[in-house]
Amino acid sequence: MxxxxxxxxxxxxxxxxxxxxxxxxxxxxAPFSWLFVSGLFPYKELLSDRTTSWxxxxxxxxxxxxxxxxxxxxxxxxxxxxxxxxxxxGSVTVICLIFxxxxxxxxxxxxxxxxxxxxxxxxxxxxxxxxxxxIPFFVIIRTLDYHLIQTNINFNFYxxxxxxxxxxxxxxxxxxxxxxxxxxxxxxxxxEEAARIDGCTRLQALWRVILPLSAPGLVATGxxxxxxxxxxxVLALVFTKTTNAITLPVYIVSLGSQYIHAYxxxxxxxxxxxxxxxxxxxxxxxxxxKGLMAGSIKG
Amino acid sequence: xxxxxxxxxxxxxxxxxxxxxxxIVVCVVIGPLVFAFYLSFYAAEPVIGGISTKFVGFSNYxxxxxxxxxxxxxxxxxxxxxxxxxxxxxxxxxxxxxxLNKRFIGRPFVRSIxxxxxxxxxxxxxxMWEWIYAGSSFGALNGLMKVLxxxxxxxxxVWLGFGVPFQNIPLVGKxxxxxxxxxxxxxxxxxxTWKVTPLVTLLVLAALQPIPDSYYEAAGIDGANAWSQxxxxxxxxxxxxxxxxxxLRTMELFRVFDIIYILMQYSIRxxxxxxxxxxxxxxxxxxxSALSFLVGLFILGIALIYVKLLHxxxxx
Numbered sequence: 326m327x328x329x330x331x332x333x334x335x336x337x338x339x340x341x342x343x344x345x346x347x348x349x350x351x352x353x354x355a356p357f358s359w360l361f362v363s364g365l366f367p368y369k370e371l372l373s374d375r376t377t378s379w380x381x382x383x384x385x386x387x388x389x390x391x392x393x394x395x396x397x398x399x400x401x402x403x404x405x406x407x408x409x410x411x412x413x414x415g416s417v418t419v420i421c422l423i424f425x426x427x428x429x430x431x432x433x434x435x436x437x438x439x440x441x442x443x444x445x446x447x448x449x450x451x452x453x454x455x456x457x458x459x460i461p462f463f464v465i466i467r468t469l470d471y472h473l474i475q476t477n478i479n480f481n482f483y484x485x486x487x488x489x490x491x492x493x494x495x496x497x498x499x500x501x502x503x504x505x506x507x508x509x510x511x512x513x514x515x516x517e518e519a520a521r522i523d524g525c526t527r528l529q530a531l532w533r534v535i536l537p538l539s540a541p542g543l544v545a546t547g548x549x550x551x552x553x554x555x556x557x558x559v560l561a562l563v564f565t566k567t568t569n570a571i572t573l574p575v576y577i578v579s580l581g582s583q584y585i586h587a588y589x590x591x592x593x594x595x596x597x598x599x600x601x602x603x604x605x606x607x608x609x610x611x612x613x614x615k616g617l618m619a620g621s622i623k624g
Numbered sequence: 625x626x627x628x629x630x631x632x633x634x635x636x637x638x639x640x641x642x643x644x645x646x647x648i649v650v651c652v653v654i655g656p657l658v659f660a661f662y663l664s665f666y667a668a669e670p671v672i673g674g675i676s677t678k679f680v681g682f683s684n685y686x687x688x689x690x691x692x693x694x695x696x697x698x699x700x701x702x703x704x705x706x707x708x709x710x711x712x713x714x715x716x717x718x719x720x721x722x723x724l725n726k727r728f729i730g731r732p733f734v735r736s737i738x739x740x741x742x743x744x745x746x747x748x749x750x751x752m753w754e755w756i757y758a759g760s761s762f763g764a765l766n767g768l769m770k771v772l773x774x775x776x777x778x779x780x781x782v783w784l785g786f787g788v789p790f791q792n793i794p795l796v797g798k799x800x801x802x803x804x805x806x807x808x809x810x811x812x813x814x815x816x817t818w819k820v821t822p823l824v825t826l827l828v829l830a831a832l833q834p835i836p837d838s839y840y841e842a843a844g845i846d847g848a849n850a851w852s853q854x855x856x857x858x859x860x861x862x863x864x865x866x867x868x869x870x871x872l873r874t875m876e877l878f879r880v881f882d883i884i885y886i887l888m889q890y891s892i893r894x895x896x897x898x899x900x901x902x903x904x905x906x907x908x909x910x911x912x913s914a915l916s917f918l919v920g921l922f923i924l925g926i927a928l929i930y931v932k933l934l935h936x937x938x939x940x
Contacts, residue, residue, distance in 0.1 A: 345723045346734060353737050353822065357744065359764055360752045372762075379767075428645035435638040443642070450653055452923045454879035456896055457916035460903040461656035461663065464675055471673040495652035498645060527637060556745045558882045563904060574747035578886055581751065588755065595748040606743035610736050614826055 357599070364388050364592035371588055388593040403594055405568035406576035410598075413486055413572060414554035417493045421550050422543065425501030430531055432502065433509035434517070444506075447499045455496055455559050462492060463563060484566045492564065493554050500553070501546055504616070508542030509535065544609055545616025552602050573598040664914035670907050677910075684914035694893060695915075699922075701804040702894040705813060706877040712817045713873060714866070717824025722854075724825065725832045735829070738822040746819070750886040753815035757783035784808040784887060809892055816883055824869055831865040832858070871930045878923050895919045 363371070366381040368388070394400035431437070432444060466488065470481040482488040512535060520530040536543070558574040565571045571579075577594055580587045606613060632640070664684055666677040688695040724735060741749075756764040759780050766783075769775040786806045791797040835858065843853050881896030890901050899919060903912020 342723065342726055342728055346728055346730075349720055349723060350734055350737065352818075353741060356752055356756060356818065357740060359756070360748075363755070424644045424648065427641040431638040431641040435634045435641075437635045437638040440638075443646075446654075449924075450649075450657075452875065452927060453657070453920040454881075454896060454899070454916060454923075456879070456881060456899045456903070457660060457913070457920055458653070458656055459900070460909055460912045460916065461660040463904065464663070464668075464670075464909055465656060465659065467670070468674045491652060494648060495656075498648055499653070502645060527632075552743065556747075558747055558886075559900070574745060577747050577751055581754070586755075591751050591755065595751055599744050599748050602743040602745065603740055606739040607736055610739055613739065614830055 360592055361596050363588070364596050366589075366592075368589045388589045389597070392590070392593050392597060399590060402568055402571075402576060403590075406571050406573050407597070409486055409489075409565075409568075409570055410555060410573040411601075413489050413493065414551050416490050417497060417554040418547055418550045420490075420494055421498050421501045422547055425498055425546075426505050426536075426543070429502045429505030430509055430535065433506045447503055450499050451503070458492075458496065459559055459563055462560070466564070483564060484570045486570050488564055489561060489570060489572070492560050493557060496560075497550055497553050501550055504546050504549065505539070505542060508539045508546075508616075512538050541612040541615055545612045548605050548609055548613060549616070551605065555602055660913040661917065663910050664917055666910045668909040668913075670909070675909060680910070684911050685918070687911070688915060688918060694898065697804055698893050698895050698898045700802065701809065701892065702878060702880070702896075704803040704805050705809065705880065705894060706874060708810075709813050709817055709820075709877050710870070710873055712813065713821050713824050714869070716817065716821045717869075718828055718862070720821065720825040721828035721832055722858075724829055735826075738826055740822075741819045742823045742826075744819060746882045747886060749815065749819050750883045753811070753818075754784070754887050757811055759783075782807070783811045786891070804892070806892070808888060812883060812887060812892070815887075816880070820873070824873075827865050827869055828862060831862055835861055867930065867933065871927060874926050874930070875923050878926065879919055895922070 362380060365384040365386070365388070367383055367385050370378075370381055370383070391397065392400060392403045395404060432440060466482045470483050473481050516534055516538070517530045520534045521527070525533065556574065557572070558578070561570075561572045561575045562578070565575055573594070577591065577598060580591050580594070663677075665679060665681060667680050667684075668675045668677045670676075720738075724731065724738075744752075755762075759766065759782055763783070766775065766780050769781075770777055770779075775781070785808055788797070788800045788804075788806050789810065790800050839857050840853055843857060848856070879896050880894055881900060884892050884894055885897055885900065890897060890905070893901070895915070896919070899912055899915045902908050902915055
């Protein structure tokens, strides 16, 4: 009797477990799947009653194709925004990783005066909202551009990718230094000392021993940086205006206003904009989870 | 470790490695911040080619503390947003992690899809939920409610509306009114929670995995039920990760801007939105800067409280 009761209990708990798992899966996947399915509706069906028909009767990939049609205004704006986002997020990632890694190594391993002050100020800067930087940036860039026009130099900062890259580095670099420092602290001192006994200089030890060991950390940090830059909205909203520099977030927000929403474009461009970060995250998920832990806890 | 002949000293090497980063941070972070701090003591408005400034001392700060009712309503609604989101994220995050820590078929798949909401750009998330919450036959949530027969066919809820829920409950209704907790705010909390909770789940999950089964088996033999197993074994071991989540999430939530601005423009004035409106819409650079430093100060205060908690726990 006791054994059978135990079996029944186990069976019930399995059913409950799978029920919960299914709820979690639906909760996690349903909204985004719905956005994708909505992108498959022809525009006319999109505007009709959709509660009775969750799936399109005549599915089409026209909405997605339209985003890449260079001959239309919509396609042009989207492709430029996509290109700008890739250039900006890519450059920011590379620059932040190079400078941030060097600085993080110094902060994790070398002895020098004011080290703790630097680490503390990095944390303090992270407390401030981005908006605290937007106002002074805006005033400075507005004034700079005014003087640049006066001097007849054919360059200004407003509405350029360079400007956006500089501003993004400003608010992401500290974060990269912080996470990479955390990673370097997890690597045992002895490995480096062994390399140095074998005749390596400090930089050689960094290059040959420390960096290969922290490759997972570099990958994770690189993806975080890319995601932060890809995701950024406030600065792009304030400092970009035309296809010369607008990024995908600004483009997607511009698709809807108080009065009208271009739902076909929202679905298609939203899905495409989500692809790079989602694919990166899924490809490198092992590194990411480890990186999330090391980055947030060690340090 | 002694250095070899010709090798740089530790200080020299450190200064070379740090130089590019320090230059960048000083020029594009600390410089502008000092400038913003300076501006916060001035009445600064745009003029052609620059700004006009007039020294006003502390009056920008004092204005918010003593004269501006909008400031305190922003503090209230931001605090409400932060606290409710945090509680939801922690409860759902821990709950989901406990489920995903069990053994079941397809576990790697379920774990990897946890990354999807986290990786989704905030802007896409905002637009997606705005559409889900849309009215009439167009929005998925109203549609779902009708399919499940929770709502009659001709009934729609304005999910992103300004109505305040729980009005018929005496004290709660008054409180909701006072903090400005409209239906729209709650729906935005839900949308944001959907995106962030999987991250909490993954962090908690990573902390759960090293806990050996033998702890629970021993507790089970001693007659501890599921709840006391969670409370006396799991929860204490999760404390470090929970404190980290708490600090990081509070910081992020308190300065929320994107999702609220995209969905509601200036009609839900959390601190981030109010600062943006002051500085970037009305172009009051001085007041806006003062406000952004007040937000920073609030966050610093909360962080200090958490650090205190963290340290007092390390004593044990």
